[in-house]
Amino acid sequence: MSAPRRVRKAVQPVAGLGTRFLPGTKSLPKEMLNLVDRPLIDYVVAEAHEAGIEHIVFVTGRNKGAIEDYFDHAYELEDTLLSKGKTDIAKELQDALPAPGAMSFVRQQRPQGLGHAVWCARDVIGDEPFAVLLPDEVMQGKPGCLSQLVETYAARGGNIIAVEPVDRADAHRYGIVALAEPMDADGAAAMSGMVEKPAGEPPSLFRISGRYILQPQIFAELERQEPGAGGEIQLTDAMAGLQARQPFTAKAFAGRSHDCGDKLGYLTATFAFALDRPEFAEALRSRLRGLLETD
Numbered sequence: 001m002s003a004p005r006r007v008r009k010a011v012q013p014v015a016g017l018g019t020r021f022l023p024g025t026k027s028l029p030k031e032m033l034n035l036v037d038r039p040l041i042d043y044v045v046a047e048a049h050e051a052g053i054e055h056i057v058f059v060t061g062r063n064k065g066a067i068e069d070y071f072d073h074a075y076e077l078e079d080t081l082l083s084k085g086k087t088d089i090a091k092e093l094q095d096a097l098p099a100p101g102a103m104s105f106v107r108q109q110r111p112q113g114l115g116h117a118v119w120c121a122r123d124v125i126g127d128e129p130f131a132v133l134l135p136d137e138v139m140q141g142k143p144g145c146l147s148q149l150v151e152t153y154a155a156r157g158g159n160i161i162a163v164e165p166v167d168r169a170d171a172h173r174y175g176i177v178a179l180a181e182p183m184d185a186d187g188a189a190a191m192s193g194m195v196e197k198p199a200g201e202p203p204s205l206f207r208i209s210g211r212y213i214l215q216p217q218i219f220a221e222l223e224r225q226e227p228g229a230g231g232e233i234q235l236t237d238a239m240a241g242l243q244a245r246q247p248f249t250a251k252a253f254a255g256r257s258h259d260c261g262d263k264l265g266y267l268t269a270t271f272a273f274a275l276d277r278p279e280f281a282e283a284l285r286s287r288l289r290g291l292l293e294t295d
C-alpha cells in the first residue's frame with residue numbers, strides 16, 4: 001500500500017440551533033459556551049491543529065457570527081488591553097489566532113442533517129481526504145482523539161471512525177458500527193457495517209464518537225443520499241454506501257468524550273477540564289467535596 005494522502009483539512013459542522021441550551025443559546029451559539037475560560041469550539045479546533053490540520057471549514061447557520069469573530073483579531077479589545085499595560089493577555093489573544101486564510105465558513109441554509117452539513121463543505125475540501133469533528137463532542141485525551149485517528153489512518157488508509165463503548169440502553173441514540181474482526185492492540189478493527197440510531201438490536205456496543213477521517217468519494221454518496229433517521233440526510237448512511245467500495249476502520253480512542261450537546265455532559269466537561277488545570281484542581285476538588293457533603 002502506498003502511503004495514504006495526508007489529512008490537511010477538517011470540517012466542523014456548527015449549524016445546529018442549540019435548542020437544548022435555550023434560553024442561553026438564544027443569542028449565543030452553543031459552540032461558544034465556555035468550558036472554564038475558552039469556548040468549547042476552541043478545544044475542538046486545538047484538537048484538529050494538534051493532529052496536523054491546516055484548514056478548517058466551519059459549516060455554519062444563522063446567528064453563528066460569534067464563532068467567526070472569535071477566530072479574528074479583536075482590535076478594540078487588544079488596543080484597550082495594551083493601553084492598560086496588559087500586554088500578556090493581548091499577546092495571548094494574538095498568538096491564539098489561526099493563520100490568515102486557514103479557516104473557511106460555508107452556510108447550511110436549512111437544517112437537513114449532519115450528512116447534508118458535511119456535503120456543504122465539498123467545494124472547499126475538494127478531492128482529498130479530510131477529517132470531520134463534531135464539536136458537540138469535546139474529547140479529552142493525550143494525544144487528542146483526531147491525532148489517534150491520524151495514526152490509525154497512516155497504518156491502514158481508507159476511512160477511519162472513532163468509536164467508544166456504549167450501554168445497550170443508549171445505543172438507539174447514536175450511530176453504531178459492526179466490526180469484521182476483533183480489535184487489535186491499538187483498538188482498531190476493520191468494520192463490516194454501520195447503522196444510524198438502530199431501532200432494534202444494535203450490531204455492536206460501539207458507538208460512533210464524532211471524529212472521522214473520510215475519503216472525498218463520500219461527497220458523491222452524500223449527493224444521492226435520501227433522508228434517513230429523523231428525516232435527515234445522515235452521514236452514517238452515506239458512509240455505509242461508500243463501504244461497498246472502500247475499507248472502513250473503527251478506532252476505539254484512548255481518552256474521554258464529553259457530549260456537550262447535553263446539559264449533564266456539558267457540566268461534566270466543565271468540571272473535567274477544570275480538574276485538568278493545575279491552578280484549579282485542588283481548590284475545585286475541595287469545593288466539590290464541600291457541596292456534596294451538604295447535599
Ligand code: G1P
Pocket residue numbers: 114134136137173174175176196207208209210234235236
Ligand atoms: C451524530 C451522528 C452519530 C454519532 C453522534 C455522535 O448524531 O449521526 O452517528 O454517534 O453524532 O455524537 P447526532 O448527535 O447528530 O444525533
